[in-house]
Amino acid sequence: MNKYRTHNCNELTKDNSGQEIVLSGWINKKRDHGNLLFIDLRDNYGMTQCIIDKSNDFFKLLEKTQLESVIKIIGKVVERSEDTINSELKTGDIEVNIDKFEVLGKCKELPMPVFSDQEYAEEIRLKYRYLDLRRKKIxxxxxxxxxxxxxxxxxxxxxxxxxxxxxxxxxxxxxxxxxxxxxxxxxxxxxxxxxxxxxxxxxxxxxxxxxxxxxxxxxxxxxxxxxxxxxxxxxxxxxxxxxxxxxxxxxxxxxxxxxxxxxxxxxxxxxxxxxxxxYDESMLKYGTDKPDLRNPLIIYDLSDIFIRDDVTFEIFKKLVKSGSKVRCIVTKNTKEKPRSFFDNIDKWAKEQGASGLAYFTIEKNENISAKGPVGKFFSKEALEEITKITGAEVGDSIFLACGKINDVEKISSQARDKIAKDLDLINENIFAFxxxxxxxxxxxxxxxxxxxxxxxxxxxxxxxxxxxxxxxxxxxxxxxxxxxxxxxxxxxxxxxxxxxxxxxxxxxxxxxxxxxxxxxxxxxxxxxxxxxxxxxxxxxxxxxxxxxxxxxxxxxxxxMFPMNQNAQDLMMNAPSEVNEEQLKELGLALKLKK
Incomplete structure (x- = not known):
């Protein structure tokens, strides 16, 4: 029989009740209830709750043993009472009464807790990656x-x-x-x-x-x-x-x-x-060759609209005549959105380095019209042509971007993602290849x-x-x-x-x-x-x-063992300096930049 364990920490069930067993693993958590000390023992496979009574000679020693120390316990499997069953654990129907225990590997004070999936600074996580890897999620x-x-x-x-x-x-x-x-x-x-x-x-x-x-x-x-x-x-x-x-x-x-x-x-x-x-279709419809097809928003080219005489949006018109392109994104049924929604998108675009996003909402009284900061620059006929190109309907809004082809593709792609997230359009529970x-x-x-x-x-x-x-x-x-x-x-x-x-x-x-x-x-x-x-x-x-x-x-x-943003392995201190003898053997000399 293996002297370190008869079972792993995810294996014991009610069928093992009454058996004397041996488990080895890390102390994941301790709960001291005065006369009873509860130990969550963890290994690669799972967790088992173990208990030691104050009358046991090993109680005080185990009480002082640091979390994440590696221990071996010998004990007897008992069924839990109905009100203490832990349905989240595979071993939640039982616990182990500890008779004896032995420290196999001491742990000094931890630089970060292991039993929690709380976020910690990258530097700590990567320097102590072996501890980080013990945490359940990773x-x-x-x-x-x-x-x-x-x-x-x-x-x-x-x-x-x-x-x-x-x-x-x-x-x-x-x-x-x-x-x-x-x-x-x-x-x-x-x-x-x-x-x-x-x-x-x-x-x-x-x-x-x-x-x-x-x-x-x-x-x-x-x-x-x-x-x-x-x-x-x-x-x-x-x-x-x-x-x-x-x-x-x-x-x-x-x-x-x-x-x-x-x-x-x-x-x-x-x-x-x-x-x-x-590739060409992807750059036009999504602004990128890495499209997220969970996002239903499509980008359309409206460059030719700004050549028309009945469109008086002069800023875009001059840019288009000099070779720029106009791309737009249609958002469905957003006429009831507050002004702040549209202004925040425009503000966000400026923060990305673009000149902003113009916008208007399609309305219809007697004739089709456009409401919004730039709506007045489009005739009824121009708006009808825009709806024909984009499939936009009354109540929909249109965001416009203008610029050199690479710039307009970039901001249109970013805006497509931003608007979809703001409108909660992306289904996180699907894969779209x-x-x-x-x-x-x-x-x-x-x-x-x-x-x-x-x-x-x-x-x-x-x-x-x-x-x-x-x-x-x-x-x-x-x-x-x-x-x-x-x-x-x-x-x-x-x-x-x-x-x-x-x-x-x-x-x-x-x-x-x-x-x-x-x-x-x-x-x-x-x-x-x-x-x-x-x-x-x-x-x-x-x-x-x-x-x-x-x-x-x-x-x-x-x-398992990633580097940080500067391509450094903080755990193994790589890259590292090498000595003169190694360089000499390779016929190399260092000439470092000041």
Whole structure:
């Protein structure tokens, strides 16, 4: 018999009544009732209430033992009286009368309580992460993470995928985020890079003749932290398939995602076949390529309205003539809302750096009219045209934004979310997935005015290669796609460009010479020259999937040992300085900025 326990702390029931048992765990909570001391004993599995009587020789010692000390108790299981049953605990029908106990691991004074899920400063939580992880909510989140990853792995095997591991030390890539660099001792002056993703390797696996690959892949990017992005490292379900088209990828991933989310959440999926939304449509209707489809509000373009002679809103009219766009959001049945509702939205928009949001409400007396600060600038005919474009009706209100395309998309997207929250339009108990497709292959850098890849440089352009207008690169669409849920991007993927000549051509548009492509992507470009199958893949983010399933707003809550906002591990004191001998061995010298 194991000397530390006969059962775990979530196992005992009335069926064990009268049995002598051994439990080990942490002292979660103590309640001293004078002659009786109640101990909530906790382990990974759950909680058991234990009791010791004042007449017991161990009473005073246990009374003084610090919370979160690890103890072993020997005692007898007894049924609780009906009025003391705790229905919230699986072991709530019983308690354990302690005969003996032993301290297995002492605990000194705690920097933060464990039995409470009260919020504490990030610095304390991350410095003492091992204590933070004992708290029920985050402990359950990490267990959920393990179960989800195990489930995904089994589902991938069922779908015919093979699991392979790709290298962690690789070459630096000129695209994407900043690399983490690792100096090479055996090759002085040269560096490895930690992989931002296994992109090239998984394509090489397809070239090697394997048909379906996956791994739960660690990825490393030297990026700033956000609520939905860890600084430094994260994990993704990386997968690749040969002899597939875009729709084949969609079918596999949709099946997997639906199974994961229906198995691990009680929330409803409003689409089991995810809507396909083009990038252009998404930017117009939602102002972003990460739309939250739980939000019913739609953005409409009204730029042409302001060219009309019977619209006298001169500020917008001048801006439109100079190239700006006007976007609007319709709110249904808001005519009874107080003036403060509209003014607060306008004030909020100014706080975001925009010039504000104009607004009016549609009314009808004898003819259609508009009430509000800018309503007087629109004729009856112009208002009729607006209602035709937007579907707005009498009693609805219209918010207007004007600006350069990127600026107006940004504030319209933010306003769509803000207004929906203020009007309580978002159902928090559903998941709304969609695919964003037809991404542009290239974009123009606003600072340098140069053509750059907009998404993934290894993607296949759409259409027959003979018909692609390479002289007009901004018109080229790619077989690139993102999967989005509730406004969070879960994944990016693409059908890959497996034709070397086409890859050289596309990289030349982005300013890369053939020699540079051969230098930076020698392994890939050589491999594609030896018979490559058409292939494609995707890589859903594990951390973000768990964040959604756990109903958390910050990715830190589902990551076992996260860094802080400054990419520091406060628990292990990383990054840390290294000594001169280590630097000398690597042929490095530090030249710190003042």
């Amino acid at each position: 402990h359950d989140n990490i267990i959920l993470r393990s179960k989800v990853i195990s489930f995904i792995r089994n589902e991938m095997f069922k779908l015919g995928f093979l699991e392979f591991q790709t290298p962690i030390l690789t070459s630096s890539s000129p695209e994407g985020a900043r690399d983490f660099l690792v100096p090479s001792r055996l090759n002085p002056g040269k560096f490895y890079a930690l992989p931002q993703a296994p992109q090239q390797f998984k394509q090489l696996i397809m070239v090697s003749g394997f048909d379906k690959y996956f791994q739960i892949a660690p990825c490393f990017r030297d990026e700033d932290a956000r609520a939905d992005r860890s600084p430094g490292e994260f994990y993704q379900l990386d997968l690749e398939m040969s002899f597939v088209e875009q729709e084949d990828i969609f079918q596999v991933v949709e099946k997997l995602i639906v199974n994961v989310f229906t198995n691990f959440s009680s929330k409803k999926l409003i689409y089991e076949k995810f809507p396909r939304i083009s 969609c695919w964003i497709v037809d991404y542009p292959m290239f974009e123009k850098n606003k600072m340098t005015n140069k053509i750059e890849f907009s998404h993934n440089p290894f993607s296949m352009p759409q259409g027959d290669v003979k018909d692609i207008d390479f002289d007009n690169p901004l018109s080229i669409k790619a077989y690139q796609y993102d999967i989005v849920c509730n406004g969070i991007e879960l994944s990016s993927g693409a059908i890959r460009n497996h034709i070397p000549e086409l890859m050289y051509k596309l990289f030349s548009i982005a300013g890369y010479k053939k020699e540079q492509v051969n230098d930076k992507f020698s392994g890939m470009i050589n491999a594609l020259s030896y018979g490559s199958p058409p292939h494609g893949g995707i890589a859903p983010g594990i951390d973000r999937i768990i964040m959604l399933l756990a109903n958390e707003k910050n990715i830190r809550e589902v990551t």
